[in-house]
Amino acid sequence: MEKEEIKVNLPITRELGLKLLYQMILIRRFEEKSAELYTKEKIRGFLHLYIGEEAVAVGAMHSLTEDDNILSTYREHGHALARGLDPGSIMAEMYGKQEGCSMGRGGSMHLFDTSKKFYGGNAIVGGHLPMAVGMALASKKQHLKNISCCFFGEGAIAEGEFHESMNLAALWGVPVLFLCENNLYGMGTALRFSHSVQDLEKKGAAYGVEYAKTNGMDVLEVKNAVEKATAYIRSTGKPYFLVCNTYRFRAHSMFDAQLYREKTEVDEWKKRDPILTFSNQLLKNELISTDDIDTIEDKVSTEIQKAVDFAEAGTFEPVEDLKKFVYSP
């Protein structure tokens, strides 16, 4: 793993730098608070933290428009926050409160907000890929300009639905972005134990789908790669397959002794922490100062506390409403 060299004369403005950094730090602190609340039994069920992969969510969301459809997985807090979902509504959702973004009915793995075209976390690995293709198909049929973007881990690439979706997307020529976050571990299975071909992006060629890979630990690289991808899709109407190589610093979920990987490997990757590397680049290029970072940290801390208070004050849905949302009224 070569050391990340500091780039000079970055092609971005101070304002964009601050925005991207703020979003990454917001995600990081939000996930840390979620972990804390989980140990205090405020959040139950499964909780999959995004810590370490912030650059992918922030970089990607920056290059998608508000009309684009987003479909995510159960490790979705980063995507939801970067997409602009209110932290309070996410926290309340994890508390199971009806003020949550899914009325408390979905929890951490099923965040939904149609006003942000955020079509949920899907807890079935690869389960949302065919839907993304279908949504893109609908856009094509209605001659709309938006694209549909689905996020998934390298584990999903082993699912039949990945194969069927890639083929359908290419065959029908529909505007879908397949964005893979390759964090090297499908739960406890390292990449080499699940894929014969580990250069995942090359699988695009099998379906005639344009493909590329990028450094998922560098927010600017992800931003540029996704910009290139969405430009291709909007101009050709064809699908695109982008692999972001990244790494998760925390366990797969809260109750995971990480027997499958060495601590040293984790420490090595931590050296490429997306927040640290990006803030150093911004500081090195004198786009921001350390005070800016402190301001961001304070703002984020207030935002997080506001979210926790909102969730704490939330209410539980009356049991009488149990059978709501099964059929439309």
Next chain:
Amino acid sequence: MIEFTMPSLGADMEDGTLVEWRVKSGDFVKRGDIIADVDTQKGLIEIEVFDEGTIAELIVKEGEKVPVGTVMAILIPVVEKVPAIKKSRIKKEPIKEMVKEGSIKVDDRLKISPLAKKIAKEKGIDLTAIKGSGPEGSIVKKDIDLAVAMKVESHVEVTGGKKEIAEKGLRAAIASAMSKSNREIPHFYLETRIDMTKALEWLRKANRQRELKDRLLTIVLLIKATAKAIKEVPSVNAFWENGLQLKNAINIGFAISLRKGGVVIPAIPEADKKSLNQLMDLLNDLIPRARALQLRSSELSESTITISNIGEGSTDKVFGVIYPPQVAILGFGNIVEEAWAKDGELSARPVVHVTLAADHRAIDGYLGSRFLMALKRNLQKPEAL
């Protein structure tokens, strides 16, 4: 002070074993520092601390297994920044199955459980007279069992081929009523002989002016005489249901024996108010229907006292078993010619032996004999019946 507690890492994690502290008291820790290693069913997990402060005391020893939430260490906070997080308990209500109230037509038909219905059919029980104690006021097994035990319900709504069932049911019904009677009623018996000369003489004269089919039988005289005697000694005409309950209506149960065995006891309602002719018409109607097992249950369930009339060509006397909840039963034997001594002279006279079986809880010997003497007097003045 800040408490560091054993964290919950999964909904199914109940406890953890402290393997190793990574800090000692006096150390300063920052949010996110690894403070200990804990062993769980999933393996060894590094535990982070979420607060900043100095370790004041390590309470739990290494190697100790403690439940989630146990205070493991105390920290002295740098500054009290983070407000304490309230514990919100989720009330666990039972989830009721919400039933959609459609307008399901209420079935106004008699509500009876299939099982109860089966037994009622076997025992020949008429359902219209039974109040249900089951759900929605339905009749359940218990109600049928009670009906069988309490009354001689020989209702036989007989249609076509179901006669045998009714007769079998009848036998069962009589058996259970009689055994209950013996078990619960302290019987005592009285007996007397009644000279029937005047009565039979009056009867023959009366029948001579009647069409054949309107002829009176002796039994109507006996019934009417009994009714008149009851007016003089009313306490024989009562029920015993935890206490004596006098009955003002005089409904005389008249035992009709069936040719193949078994007895059916229709009630002659308000026998005291009926003329001899009316009584005869009633018998002409009741007896054939009884023999064909076609009596309605209402006709069978209201007797306040019973007459057992063995009838001609049979034994001289009959000692009855009281039908609960009545308190008396009168037995008329055969009318036989016997020696009768009167004013020092001996002559042959038609005599009937009459017995009274009574419930000693309700009546005692003195009242019983007064009743029989009244009966005797009434039969000496047939024209007044």
Next chain:
Amino acid sequence: MTDKTTLKITYREALKQGMHEALITKDKVFLMGEDVGRYGGAFAVSKGFLEEFGEDRIMDVPLSESGFVGAGIGAALAGMRPIVEVMTVNFSLLALDQIINNAATLLHMSGGQINVPVVIRMNSGIGNQLAAQHSHSWEPFYAHIPGLKIVSAGTHEDARGMLLTALESPDPVVIFEYTSLLNMESEIPSGSGAVDIDNAKVRREGKDLSIITYGPGVYKALAAAEILASSGIDVEIIDLRVLNPIDDETIINSVAKTHKALIVEEAWRSVSISSEIISRIMEKAFFSLDAPVERLCGIEVPIPYPKHLEDASIPQKQDIVDSVLKMIRYD
């Protein structure tokens, strides 16, 4: 009633007319399925549609059930009204993940934000000697899933009209159509169109016993009723039509009248629709029962290939007659 002329058509023709009307009158509607276009539909239900409506609205799909059913659900999410044809219910097992975990569940998981207005049509049941893998009856399995509306087109009238109403539903509707009925001719009012998909229907009034059935059981029960009528037995026939949510009211009212029920279905006996119907009768019409509820179901064997065994594995008209006679004799 004015003199309504009736139309003598096959069940297949009724299906085709229903779909044709949907494509003509609703522009967001499009048909996607295996061989629905160039081949004209595996059962020729969509023959001629590709020429008339073009590739954009009549889409042949590759053999990727999970893929194209999921895509249909996705298209429904984003404003289209797809009719997804799964050639037979036997192949729908591959798409169950999409149907259950997405179509049936998104509305709930999203706290009411997301509707999935997709209609999935599947050919089902016995289809003259297609053997075990092509003769399944999965109605009981699908009817178990809250969030899906499951309807069974047991008559030509329903084959003609259910799809139109289903396409108005904001929630996913799965329509079971029947291979064994395709060539069958029957009369339907010439102007008939959309029918309700909420209630069961009394196909024949009667007082002695209620036959409760769906799918191919309906016509068999009607035929049995004629035979029974000649021996003075007057049965009522309830066509369930909607297998989830089930219309309890019609069933209970019928049993409250006749006090006896015989349930007929082709699906396997254990954990079937009949198991559910009997439970509901026991819960809500217990005191109306004069005799135990009886049922005639599929024999629990993978459907055998040979004709005589295939016929023996599902209830036939004569079985219905015999069962009713046995039940009535107790009276």
Next chain:
Amino acid sequence: MKEEETKATILKLLQEIAPDIDPEELGMDDNIREVFGIDSFDFLQLIIGIDKEFGITTPEEDYGKITTLRSLITYVKATK
């Protein structure tokens, strides 16, 4: 009316009152009421039947003269 016919008619009437009896059982000189357990009510119905069938009236006093089949037949023949 020959004697045989009278006997058959009487047995038919008896059968109506007590359907369960077997006419062969009855000897000519047996007491009808005792053999068949006929009570006063049944006996009255028998008399009503006989009066109707043979067009005679049997007063109560004569009940004692018609206790057996033989006496009944001769009584009927005598009063017709």
